[in-house]
Amino acid sequence: MQQIYFFNEGRRDMRSLLGGKGANLAEMTHLGLPVPQGFTISTVACHEYEKNQNQLPTALQAEIVQSLERLEAITDKKFNSVQTPLLVSVRSGAAISMPGMMDTILNLGLNDQTVIGLAEQTHNERFAWDCYRRLLQMFGNVVYGMPEQNFESVLADFKRRNGYRTDLDLTAADLKAIVGRFQELYLESEHGAFPQAPEKQLSLAVAAVFTSWQNSRAKVYRQLHHIDGNIGTAVNVQAMVFGNSGADSGTGVAFTRDPVTGEKKVFGEFLQNAQGEDVVSGVRTPQGLSAMEAMSPQAYQQFLTAVAKLEQHYHDMQDVEFTLEHGKLYFLQTRSGKRTAKAAVKIAVDQVNEGLIERNAALLRVDPEQISNLLHPEFAAATLAAQTPLTKGLPASPGAASGKIYFTAASAKAAHEAGEKVILVRQDTSPEDIAGMVVSEAIVTSRGGMTSHAAVVARGMGKCGVVGCAHLVVDQEKQQVTINGTVFPEGSELSVDGASGQIYQGLLEATQATQDENLQTILSWAQAVGQMDVYANADTPSDFAQALDFGANGIGLTRTEHMFFKADRLLKMRRLIIAGTVSDRVEPLAELEELQTEDFYQLYSLAQGKTVTIRLLDPPLNEFLPHDAKELAQVAGALNMSVSALEKRVAVLHEANPMLGHRGSRLAVTYPDIYEMQVTAIINAALRLKQAGVPVKPHIMLPLIDTLPELQWVKARLVAKINDLLAHAQTSLHYQIGIMVEMPRACMVADELATEADFFSFGTNDLTQLTFGYSRDDIGSFLPTYLEQGILKEDPFKTLDVEGVGKLMKMAVDKGRYQRRSLPIGVCGELGGDPASIQYFAEIGIDYVSVSPFRVPSAILACAQAAIKRDYQASKVAVQPS
Known part of the structure; x- marks a missing residue:
């Protein structure tokens, strides 16, 4: 062969x-x-x-x-x-x-x-x-x-x-x-x-x-x-x-468009009397392409003609390596160039407008995971105006980052694992530094140009990057850096502005980036093509407002337990949990109902008719209780009870494995008044808006359903409560009660559950935990080894395990739709924002994904890409001979 x-x-x-x-x-x-x-x-x-x-x-x-x-x-x-x-x-x-x-x-x-x-x-x-x-x-x-x-x-x-x-x-x-x-x-x-x-x-x-x-x-x-x-x-x-x-020779790297801004101009660097590694390693800071033009005008014109030909041929921005030997031009490599998120969306939109590519090609050209980089914080102009920069380098990759400086990949990684925000400062980076670069907020080098290793990798990762800081001297042995005469030891706090290349002392406050016009164009094209809706996981009005700005179709998951963790609310929740009888729970439930009604009213007001799916209380009650001696004493005093009595109640509610214990809809069976309080708040909030002429679509989601009798029991209690509320208000209201599918057993009996559930929403976090038998809180002790040894190809909590969890999901979709053809089915776990997982969700017929607000744009793009790929595969099958 x-x-x-x-x-x-x-x-x-x-x-x-x-x-x-x-x-x-x-x-x-x-x-x-x-x-x-x-x-x-x-x-x-x-x-x-x-x-x-x-x-x-x-x-x-x-x-x-x-x-x-x-x-x-x-x-x-x-x-x-x-x-x-x-x-x-x-x-x-x-x-x-x-x-x-x-x-x-x-x-x-x-x-x-x-x-x-x-x-x-x-x-x-x-x-x-x-x-x-x-x-x-x-x-x-x-x-x-x-x-x-x-x-x-x-x-x-x-x-x-x-x-x-x-x-x-x-x-x-x-x-x-x-x-x-x-x-x-x-x-x-x-x-x-x-x-x-x-x-x-x-x-x-x-x-x-x-x-x-x-x-x-x-x-x-x-x-x-x-x-x-x-x-x-x-x-x-x-x-x-x-x-x-x-002196008549040299080497360089060039991009057919600016890899940082996306501007349509040849951008590159050149080193006279050098080999290619001198440019990409960053050991010498190169000159611009004008140095090549001055040295050999004829070769420079030949070069411009050739790189234009390459971009036309490949229909994409090219990253080209070339050499001049005694004035003669040679090409050593071309490839699609790494680019910042800003450049990626601009180049995609520009090339459509230039007629070089179609819209679908442009949508496939942008990496969905890059999109979130466009939403990263930046330093406000007013903040920077009040500061004096320490030094300035080349703005290799945009962004705003603050943190403590470290000088080796190992020390950066250790600091990150200790919870610190890290700025990696190096004379120049090499491939050996990759582990430190991955965990850093920003990468700064004293040498190298815009095509050096540090610059290219920073852009590819979406990291803030500044290179070629001539007035920055790194001393590896002493673990310190001298910037314009001032010494900063390891652990010093610096801020890096990747947009300008400037570096500042101390930690500067960053603000949210402004919306990018080209991104809006890309997302509008994506929404026209995508076949899955994108909802938001949002627990507060501010989260939901942000998600709506990014194009969310509504809320796919509101985690009501997150509404109880503010100090004043937590005390009310603890008073509810400590209550020993139903009558003792009446007062704290009434207080919480009032708060929840306002919570839901705010979300429905923002929705303006868009779907809002509210999950009823999910975690075990012991998660709301104090555990250390100091907090136990404080809470006992606030609740006007003895510490020993509080300790006994905490002991009663203690669970050996809370993930598998008394939580979710099991709470509804043992404490039905808690779920009744929540649906009362939901319906009353909806009715207030209905009276004001605002359309409302309440979707009530029951977590951790295992069996049909369990679903029937809980649903019957909630429907009875809702009917009483509507009868008292002398009105009607369209609502749905669905389930979160997160138990392997639920997938297996999905056809039975579909007889009662108005919708399914996969909770992929728990479904993955329960399918593998992995606890997300404990995988750090073995998962890195599993990935390194190839036992697992991907972290199953970041990218769907298609072979196992995916098969369970497909089974549930097929069974649910067999029972109820138009059954709405979504995904609201973390995997809902992963592009590779979205591709599979599209294949098995998922209707929507729900993601955190800042993942909404990338999910919109990923859904469009999944649709384009599905249509392409379908067209290939259609033209095959029978």
Whole structure:
């Protein structure tokens, strides 16, 4: 089976086989762009490598040798030749872009002899030895795991002793000495001398890139972006072109549109006399593309024409890596560029208006999880006007963040786990920092440009980011940063404005972001396409008002227990719970009814006829009671009872496992007056609005229903109470009583429950807990290990477990609709806002999802995407021959 493809043998639709980088190198080759020749070792080979216990299979090694010979013939250069040395880059490339998460090696093929030949061939001794020191550094780190800092310390020491400012100041003699010291580092390590045979270098490098698919940073990135860990990576072996070959050479990264704002203009950075890693790693702060134009106007115009062609061809903003070697332009990569949420929606809308893509394509182009980033807080102009910035860098990724500064991924992660808000401050970031970047509110670096690793990853994660702060000096050893002469130790509080690039001392208050016009356009298109409604989980008028502003169709879940936790209300609730008899509960129930009536009146007033679904009391009563001695004494005093009497009542209500105990509709059976109080409040609030001419749609939801007799018993009591209220008011009112489906048994008898329930609403949090037997409060002790070991592909509380929980849901939908064809069915757990879960909900016929207010926009978009994908799949089935 063929495992290696030359660039002229592939196309862009072969991503799963060639990876994104390999497929796009092939596509650019077919487009006639100047691409250095090479070949791609496919993802199939990666799978075989893993099956072969991380050893290159013999057949693959033979195919690599044959491909290398073919590349030698094409380039008229040879591996291990002193006269015409062939040097190659070895780069990873998964089907889904994972910038900087896996490994790359450049200048492979150099050794103690070929470096001399390269110097003679190019008449540039400094260039040749610069390439060799780069190879030794990258190879040692990537293949042998030698710490990057060991090599960087040698470079830094040389520059410090000689008074050099940058790597460009190093002379040929310096570089020879550095190469010698690097080789000593190899000998001092457990790996021994640097391998002189280029063939061995290549086989070790290919194996290292395959192995990097399973490194910790790649796993963290895949988990963060929901990338399947089984797709594997390809390896691209490509003839080197040299941006570090002199003053007429250079390297750069460019975007066909601004990745921060979405503005339609080519945006990029360029480094003269450098290799690509110098730009993306952030070790040097690059110049703008104007530097390239000044150096080589002809190549610059060729570049502009080519990148415009790429955007037209791919119908998307492209992220392009390129090199100039003695003024000749080469393209090394193109891919869909990472962009901020603001840029994503602007580019999508603009490209529709330009006629480049259709509306459905635009809706699929924006990641729903990005949408929430547009709603993140920002610093108010008045707040900033009263502050003096400490320094300013490049605004790599917008947002406003405040927190305590930390200088390593490990310390940032530890601080986050301790409950702190973290600002990660680094000289420059590397892929090793991914775990710290994930938990940080903002990322700040002293070096690097807008296309550096820190900038790209911050944008991809939606993190606030500022890079290239020239007046910011990080001291890793002392764990401190000096900003314009002022020292800030670890734990100091700073605020970062990603929109302006400015950094401030202390914690600044942020305000909610203003609505984005392009986002409103995207959401209007999405609402026209989506086939599921999006409701809000809202317990207060302010939450509901926010959700309505974001486009919610109503409320899918009001958790009435959340209305009782304010201090004055909590005392009334505790008085109710402490009451020993029905007559003792009358007074506290009346007080709570008055409060609940006003609560529901406010929600119905805002709804203006939209559906409002109110779930009756769900948690066990002991959750409202005090437990420590100090609070017990305070509550006993407030309730005018002895501490011992209160302790006895708390002991009576104690539950070994509250999740499975006396809660939900079980409370309605043992304390029916509590649920009767709540429906009284609901109906009276609705009647007040009806009298004022405001339409109301009360939906009453019963939690934790297990059996049909249980549902019948509770519903009968509530209907009787409602009928009494309506008779007394001498009016009628349309209302519905439905159930929250959150018990596996309820899914199995959904056809029976549908005879009494007016609607179903899946509580996916409890349904997942009870299906797996996991407690959400305790999974932290084992879930990370399960995810790391691949026992679970996803956290089932973040993305639906389709194989288990999903099957139960489908069973309930099918059974419920068999009994009652038009039965409304929704989802109101956390999974209702997860795009991958929404896709499945659409497939099984869910009518609506209900999510927290700030997830409403992303859910609207995800519902539209699910509808588009369903229609596409249906059209494919329709055209298949019978």
